[in-house]
Amino acid sequence: MTVPLILSTWSFGQRGNEAAWPGLARGGHSIDAVERVCQVLEADQEVDSVGFGGLPDSNGHVSLDGCIMLAPNRCGSVCNVRRFMHPVSIARQVMEQTHHVMLSGDGADAFAQAQGFMPADLLAADAQDAYHRWLKERGTVDQSRDKGYSAPRPIDRGASRGQPNDGARAGRLFFHPAPEPPPGRSRDDESKWKGHDTIGVLCIDAHGVLAGACSTSGMPFKLPGRVGDSPIIGHGLYVDPEHGAAVATGTGELIMGVCGSFLAVELMRAGQEPLEAARSVLQRIIDNYDVKPEHQVALIAMRPDGQFASAALRSGYKSSVRGNQRNEVVEPDAVMLR
Numbered sequence: 001m002t003v004p005l006i007l008s009t010w011s012f013g014q015r016g017n018e019a020a021w022p023g024l025a026r027g028g029h030s031i032d033a034v035e036r037v038c039q040v041l042e043a044d045q046e047v048d049s050v051g052f053g054g055l056p057d058s059n060g061h062v063s064l065d066g067c068i069m070l071a072p073n074r075c076g077s078v079c080n081v082r083r084f085m086h087p088v089s090i091a092r093q094v095m096e097q098t099h100h101v102m103l104s105g106d107g108a109d110a111f112a113q114a115q116g117f118m119p120a121d122l123l124a125a126d127a128q129d130a131y132h133r134w135l136k137e138r139g140t141v142d143q144s145r146d147k148g149y150s151a152p153r154p155i156d157r158g159a160s161r162g163q164p165n166d167g168a169r170a171g172r173l174f175f176h177p178a179p180e181p182p183p184g185r186s187r188d189d190e191s192k193w194k195g196h197d198t199i200g201v202l203c204i205d206a207h208g209v210l211a212g213a214c215s216t217s218g219m220p221f222k223l224p225g226r227v228g229d230s231p232i233i234g235h236g237l238y239v240d241p242e243h244g245a246a247v248a249t250g251t252g253e254l255i256m257g258v259c260g261s262f263l264a265v266e267l268m269r270a271g272q273e274p275l276e277a278a279r280s281v282l283q284r285i286i287d288n289y290d291v292k293p294e295h296q297v298a299l300i301a302m303r304p305d306g307q308f309a310s311a312a313l314r315s316g317y318k319s320s321v322r323g324n325q326r327n328e329v330v331e332p333d334a335v336m337l338r
């Protein structure tokens with residue numbers, strides 16, 4: 001496999017890859033490339049699961065998570081950022097400017113402000129509309145986007161009516177099976193996983209250095225304060241310079257129970273190929289959870305020699321690849337459940 005190479009989650013990752021590629025192709029560093037990919041999607045209002053335009057929590061507030069990593073002793077993370085658009089860049093500052101790994105909530109916002117980041121209103125008009133539709137339908141969380149909803153369709157499972165945070169009062173998030181897709185839309189369509197669209201990116205540069213990053217607004221209409229796998233080192237992202245790197249996307253609660261990204265890298269350390277490692281992590285999830293039709297998890301994994309793979313629990317996931325000879329959106333190498 002030729003380097004440099006960028007591998008991102010989902011087809012919209014291609015937009016980020018495009019922006020990061022010129023610098024990387026000129027000999028730039030993988031850490032700059034992964035940050036750039038995330039920044040582009042964080043600023044993209046059309047992506048309703050990352051950065052500005054992300055769907056809010058059950059109180060109508062957007063909160064962002066992100067992390068970045070070069071090695072076990074070179075990583076940074078932020079979660080529950082409420083006033084700044086680029087969690088990945090704040091995470092990089094945590095890595096480079098502090099002796100900590102992770103900052104959360106008000107502390108992360110205060111740190112970003114002190115570092116000179118520009119405050120931003122994160123709630124886009126479309127996301128606000130989606131929130132109001134969700135409130136009106138009185139629901140909790142459905143992470144599919146079949147039926148053409150521009151946002152996950154809420155359902156009511158007996159939570160008391162009339163308040164924005166009924167989902168929180170009900171004490172848990174509920175899911176229901178994804179409905180049949182509308183005519184002309186296939187279940188293989190990536191669009192059915194709206195709300196499951198963390199941007200995660202792995203990159204190996206021309207110097208042979210691996211880096212990874214991810215950024216998300218988390219589960220749509222989540223309980224306020226909920227943090228998923230994405231900003232947690234070893235869950236949403238892990239990088240070992242000698243043995244490989246992995247990023248996860250999808251239902252964070254399933255990924256966190258198996259330390260998904262760390263496990264994938266450990267399996268590569270033990271000799272598994274990237275595809276085998278990604279499949280093994282998904283199998284571990286299948287073995288440990290009551291996986292529902294609306295659950296999706298996907299993993300991308302890359303070795304320091306540039307060999308990479310992706311695998312998903314269900315169809316409808318895609319990865320974006322950018323290298324010297326290629327710039328494409330690809331199907332996963334394995335889909336575990338049909």
Ligand code: ASP
Nearest residue numbers: 196197198218228250252
């Ligand atoms: N993994 C993210 C989370 O659980 C969301 C996603 O990738 O879909 O917050």
